[in-house]
Amino acid sequence: MNDIGQPLVVAMVRTRDASSSRARTPGYKRVSEVEKVVCASFILRGSAGHWWDTMSSIEDVNTLTWDRFKELFCNKYFIAPVRTMKMNEFIQLRQRRMTVGEYIRKFEQLSTFATHMINTKALKVERFLEGLRPKLYRDVSMARIQDVSYSQNCGESLSFRTSQTKD
Template identity: 35%
Template sequence: MVGIVQALGAIGDLMGQSGDPEAATSWIEELEKAFDLLRCTSEDKVILAMYQLQGNASTWWRASKDIVFPEGTVPMWDAFVEAFNGKCFSDTAREQKMAEFFRLHQNQMTVDQYEAKFAKLSKYAPKLVEDPVDRARRFREGLKPEIRIVLIPFNLNDYNDLYERA
């Protein structure tokens, strides 16, 4: 099991000044895919993720783990991810990504490129897209006017249907 997670790569100095919050987010997502494949428990996920931390990330975790998981507390994956994201992804960076999502329009992108960007940025504004109808509406509003006008008569409220028709 450790071999599979090792293959995902370690996270090292993402918390340094040259850190890339999106790389940290991607690392968590890749770990979660492996954890789903391996059917890891929440506690196993934390242990395997901790094993991957290197450099500044490892130093941060050694200093933080007793705060995140006080003695006698079972390590839970959601708590680890929240602490990790809190360290790697500042409120300012999160707000910038949310603002980028608000401003997102298709412009010169293809529909596929727009959809990929929409999906990537929507995770930074989950409350705006948790309702499927709101997700579809927001996607439709960002499409080029000439595409949006053609889709309006269909009154599509399903994101996938809307994307396919676009």
């Protein structure tokens, strides 16, 4: 992974859903799943480019989703023990001394290695809340309304944390 592999992995781990702040930026056009794959494959060089050439002959790249591309890429460039280690990190993730913002970033980064654990909105929200500090978990959970999204819970956690620092 000497050439483009590592930067692309870092970029993929940081990739957010379409609900990211970029989606609200004027002039930002949503990119389809297939277009994401085309854009990512365009920057692959060296061994990663050769890997993509091989994948292109195996997979139907005209219908390849972004999630499938990430899965294939991570399977190639993250060996199984590393993926398992990152998944275990996600399982054990707790806010502890992190700020809420740091916890959110870490949750988003590590969650890419445990998507099967948070494959519904409810599971993602519950897992996020479980990792908060106990007092913050209690406050956010008490204020929580059914069917609140992950991003709303992040915002709620941040606002509770801000109000606590003012007291």
